[in-house]
Amino acid sequence: MTLNRLLSKPPASDFQQVNTFYFLEEDGFELDANYEPSDEDEQEIPILAGQYIALETGTISLNYYCKDCDNTRTFNSDEKQGLHGIAVSRQMVSIDCVLKCVCGAVVHVWYLVEAECDFRNQSPKIRILHFREKLSEGVKLQSEQYGKFAEWLEKANRANRDGLGSGAVIYLRKVFESITYDIAKTNNISTTYENGNRRKFNKILQEVNEKHAIIPATFSENGYELFSELSKIIHGDGSEEDALKYFGALRTLVTGVLDNIKQKDELRDAVQQFNWTTN
Numbered sequence: 001m002t003l004n005r006l007l008s009k010p011p012a013s014d015f016q017q018v019n020t021f022y023f024l025e026e027d028g029f030e031l032d033a034n035y036e037p038s039d040e041d042e043q044e045i046p047i048l049a050g051q052y053i054a055l056e057t058g059t060i061s062l063n064y065y066c067k068d069c070d071n072t073r074t075f076n077s078d079e080k081q082g083l084h085g086i087a088v089s090r091q092m093v094s095i096d097c098v099l100k101c102v103c104g105a106v107v108h109v110w111y112l113v114e115a116e117c118d119f120r121n122q123s124p125k126i127r128i129l130h131f132r133e134k135l136s137e138g139v140k141l142q143s144e145q146y147g148k149f150a151e152w153l154e155k156a157n158r159a160n161r162d163g164l165g166s167g168a169v170i171y172l173r174k175v176f177e178s179i180t181y182d183i184a185k186t187n188n189i190s191t192t193y194e195n196g197n198r199r200k201f202n203k204i205l206q207e208v209n210e211k212h213a214i215i216p217a218t219f220s221e222n223g224y225e226l227f228s229e230l231s232k233i234i235h236g237d238g239s240e241e242d243a244l245k246y247f248g249a250l251r252t253l254v255t256g257v258l259d260n261i262k263q264k265d266e267l268r269d270a271v272q273q274f275n276w277t278t279n
């Protein structure tokens with residue numbers, strides 16, 4: 001794999017081997033011609049923190065929804081300019097670049113790339129330690145199969161990747177509550193009492209689930225035990241550690257509810273309203 005390909009994929013926690021991407025520049029640090037490094041010495045070749053380095057690799061390509069193009073588009077880094085980085089240490093490189101849509105819309109992305117040993121090695125093993133993006137106006141995270149909920153789900157993933165447990169859970173909760181209210185509204189299940197006060201979310205969920213069984217069977221089988229556990233965390237009664245520990249299960253629950261709704265004939269109208277693709 002090449003460095004640009006790895007940077008064009010979602011960040012993963014494991015190190016992956018990429019083609020050599022760092023080559024000494026003409027005026028860079030040069031070794032004595034007679035110098036033969038041993039494995040240990042190799043570790044000692046100095047790198048200047050803050051050194052600007054050219055990265056020998058192709059372009060970074062990421063997909064976003066572009067409002068001007070009214071479609072999902074691939075945004076690319078500039079091929080002629082190439083990619084550059086700033087050395088942080090021998091194991092760390094900061095890479096900053098601007099990705100462009102064909103229409104000119106831009107996304108600013110930043111990566112902190114970590115090497116298992118030394119990023120200057122031949123075919124180093126690396127991973128993306130941090131990733132940030134700044135979308136310009138009119139550019140959105142692509143909405144795949146979950147329509148208007150895709151962005152919140154993606155934000156939940158990102159918060160979780162950055163170790164922000166409560167933040168990740170809040171996005172999942174937004175999806176969970178929003179879909180439940182939507183189903184209630186499109187199926188004449190009251191979300192308020194006669195006096196206008198809002199009904200408790202749990203009551204609405206219970207009624208929606210009794211009528212339309214939106215909670216996946218795998219979660220409701222054990223007398224709602226797992227569901228109520230997850231429900232506690234999703235509603236803020238869990239610790240930050242719990243939020244991170246159970247994030248996978250919570251996300252499965254929430255996407256399971258969304259998948260379940262898509263498959264139900266009686267909820268088809270609601271699904272169309274959410275602008276989902278149903279294949």
Ligand SMILES: [Zn+2]
Pocket residue numbers: 066067068069073101102103104105
């Ligand atoms: Zn565009």
